[in-house]
Amino acid sequence: MSGIDESARASARQSRGSILNKRKLGGQGLEVSEIGLGCMGMSHAYGTPDDEESLATIDRAIGLGCNFFDTAEAYGVGGNEELLGGALQGHRNEVVIATKFGFSYENRKRTGTNSRPKYIREVVDASLRRLKTDRIDLLYQHRVDPKVPIEDVAGTIKDLIVAGKVLYFGLSEASAKTIRRAHKEQPVSALQSEYSIWERGLDAEIRPVLKELGIGLVPFSPLGRGFLTGTAKRAEEYSTDDMRASLVPRLQGANFDANMRIVDVVREVAASCEATPAQVSLAWLLQRGGNIVPIPGTKRRKYLEENLGAAAVRLTPEMIAKLDEAGAEGAVGDRYTAADLAMLDP
Numbered sequence: 001m002s003g004i005d006e007s008a009r010a011s012a013r014q015s016r017g018s019i020l021n022k023r024k025l026g027g028q029g030l031e032v033s034e035i036g037l038g039c040m041g042m043s044h045a046y047g048t049p050d051d052e053e054s055l056a057t058i059d060r061a062i063g064l065g066c067n068f069f070d071t072a073e074a075y076g077v078g079g080n081e082e083l084l085g086g087a088l089q090g091h092r093n094e095v096v097i098a099t100k101f102g103f104s105y106e107n108r109k110r111t112g113t114n115s116r117p118k119y120i121r122e123v124v125d126a127s128l129r130r131l132k133t134d135r136i137d138l139l140y141q142h143r144v145d146p147k148v149p150i151e152d153v154a155g156t157i158k159d160l161i162v163a164g165k166v167l168y169f170g171l172s173e174a175s176a177k178t179i180r181r182a183h184k185e186q187p188v189s190a191l192q193s194e195y196s197i198w199e200r201g202l203d204a205e206i207r208p209v210l211k212e213l214g215i216g217l218v219p220f221s222p223l224g225r226g227f228l229t230g231t232a233k234r235a236e237e238y239s240t241d242d243m244r245a246s247l248v249p250r251l252q253g254a255n256f257d258a259n260m261r262i263v264d265v266v267r268e269v270a271a272s273c274e275a276t277p278a279q280v281s282l283a284w285l286l287q288r289g290g291n292i293v294p295i296p297g298t299k300r301r302k303y304l305e306e307n308l309g310a311a312a313v314r315l316t317p318e319m320i321a322k323l324d325e326a327g328a329e330g331a332v333g334d335r336y337t338a339a340d341l342a343m344l345d346p
Contacts, residue, residue: 197323
């Protein structure tokens with residue numbers, strides 16, 4: 001594989017700093033830092049929580065100009081909202097809080113989707129209490145509910161916006177058809193879906209619709225659940241309380257080995273521009289469109305600082321071409337188990 005010349009190297013490392021610019025999501029007035037903080041792993045899915053370090057990480061994010069914090073009722077069944085709500089006391093007017101509704105629970109176990117209007121209102125009131133705030137800046141439907149017309153969902157959010165409990169409406173993992181239908185009823189400011197160097201499923205149909213309708217894109221798992229950082233382990237090496245141990249087929253068996261081809265290219269580009277693989281992966285997203293705001297998740301200050309440093313990484317056209325080519329066919333293996341894939345909007 002050919003190297004990258006010195007002029008490209010110098011161009012890529014220029015202006016390396018820590019100041020975050022703002023980006024607009026949608027056309028309704030929502031503006032956030034160009035990189036946000038995904039808070040799920042502080043309470044859910046990625047090993048043992050560490051509240052002390054998580055709180056320090058949230059505080060450090062604010063200090064570095066990251067004002068966009070992503071949570072959901074589903075993350076620890078309200079526990080992550082409580083953590084974030086406590087951490088943001090005294091900073092409420094400095095930050096943008098995004099949370100989500102859309103699942104039902106029994107004995108703290110997820111039992112399916114639920115976006116009935118009455119239930120949405122109940123969940124929003126509960127989220128407001130846990131977040132210790134009077135408004136949710138960006139409210140996403142976490143998963144499309146096939147039992148409830150999306151127009152009813154969007155209409156309910158419209159009512160909540162009129163009431164002042166919600167400011168902006170978002171969808172997650174929604175199809176192009178659903179996005180269009182929802183947007184007619186209540187303008188959608190952002191779509192949150194998985195998107196990264198190794199996950200290009202939005203390129204063919206979804207991203208053109210977002211551009212047409214003026215909707216922002218908030219990629220979750222922009223680092224491939226850690227894989228694109230170059231430090232990911234095989235599925236069997238994770239503890240049983242980490243979702244990557246059993247719920248991410250791309251990290252399992254032969255899939256892991258096949259996907260290392262993508263990481264090898266990310267590492268090469270990172271070495272060429274004196275950045276880390278994580279920073280290169282995030283910079284690729286930032287340079288892919290001005291309406292894109294990735295939300296890498298972490299509960300550790302050191303990774304937060306590394307991730308936010310991506311805002312100052314400038315990839316050359318040559319570097320971007322290498323990354324595009326490496327991830328063009330996507331990762332080997334499904335991104336979810338069959339049960340979770342079945343919950344996606346077709």
